[in-house]
Amino acid sequence: MSYCNGKSKAIVEYYFGDKKLKRFETDLVPIDVQTNEPGNSGVCWRFAGRGVNNSDNYEYFACGTSPSYAFNGSGCNLYMDGVMLAGSGYEYLAGTNTVSRVDNMSPTSGYLTSGNCNCLAECEIKVLKDGQIIFSEKGVCPLKFHVTCDDECPEGSHKCTHNKYPGYCCVPCKEVGDKLKNIANKVGR
Template structure:
C-alpha cells in the first residue's frame, strides 16, 4: 500500500516516451501494472457457434476462452477419418503478432464450425491499475510499459526536485540523477 497516512498521492508513469501522472486523493492505495501490447487487453471471449452437422448438439453452442481484445478467432481443418466430414477442426487466434493455437480438436463429430457471435470481456487487470484499500479500481490506464513511481504528499517523484516554474501548474520536477549525470558530463568535457 502506498501513502498510508498521507493526504494524497501521485502516480508518475511513462507511456510511449511521454511522462504522465495520476493524482490520487483517496489514500492509501495500491498500484499494479501489466502492460498492454498491440493485441489489446487480456480477458475472455464468450462466443456462439454452429457446425455443418445439423444435429442439435452441433448447433447454437456457446463457449468461453482466454483471448486478447484485438485477436480474431478462426478454425483450421486437420484430416481425421473419425471426423464428421473427414476432418477435425482446431481453434486459432490471429493478431498482429501472428496466429496461435487455442484449442486442438475443437470440433470432431460436428464438422466445420462457424462463429456467429463473439463478446469480449476484459479481465480488468491490464495496464496501470490503481486500487483503493478495499481493492476497488480507482484508475485503469492502458500502458505499453510499466515504468512508474509514487509520491505521497509531494508534487514530484521521490528522485526529483521541485522547482518554481511560470507555466502551469506553477512548478516542474527536475530528475536529480539525470541532471547530476548531465552536470558531471559537462564538467568532464570542460576539464579536458
C-alpha cells in the first residue's frame, strides 16, 4: 500500500512483541510498507531415545506443530512438520524413542543434548521507495505499525499543540474517550 503521495515526509511508527515504540522517518516519499508476519511457529518438543550404534541416550529439541519419528530400516529419524531434523546423526533405536511437549529447552542430565527451542516467531517490517528497500527491521511477533505524513496525526487521533519539540502531539481519541467515561462513571456514583 502506498503512503504519503504528494507529501514531503513519511513517519512509520511500529512496535514488535516487546511493545517498545520505534520510529522511522524519511523524505523519500511516497513509500510502501510491507510486513512479514509468519503464522504460529509452534511449540518446543523434546525427542529422546537410545542411539542405534551405541547405548548412549540422546535428546534433541525442536520447534514446530507436528513432531514424529520415521523408521528408516535401521533406526528412527526425527521429523518436525514433515521435515527430517538433524540429518542422520540422530538415529534412535526403534521402541526407545519418545517425543514430549516442553515449555522450554531443559536438557536432562546425562543426555547428549542438541537442537534449538527458540520458538518465538520473527516478524519483519520493510519500507520501500519505488520497489527498493530503504529500511527494514525484524523482531519478535506480533508487529503493529502506522504511517503518518508530514506533521499529520494518525487516523483516530487528535493533534494538540504544545511548547516541546516537535510542537505538537497526537492524542488517541478512543483512549481519551474511555478515560473520560471512566472518570464520569466514578463522579456520577
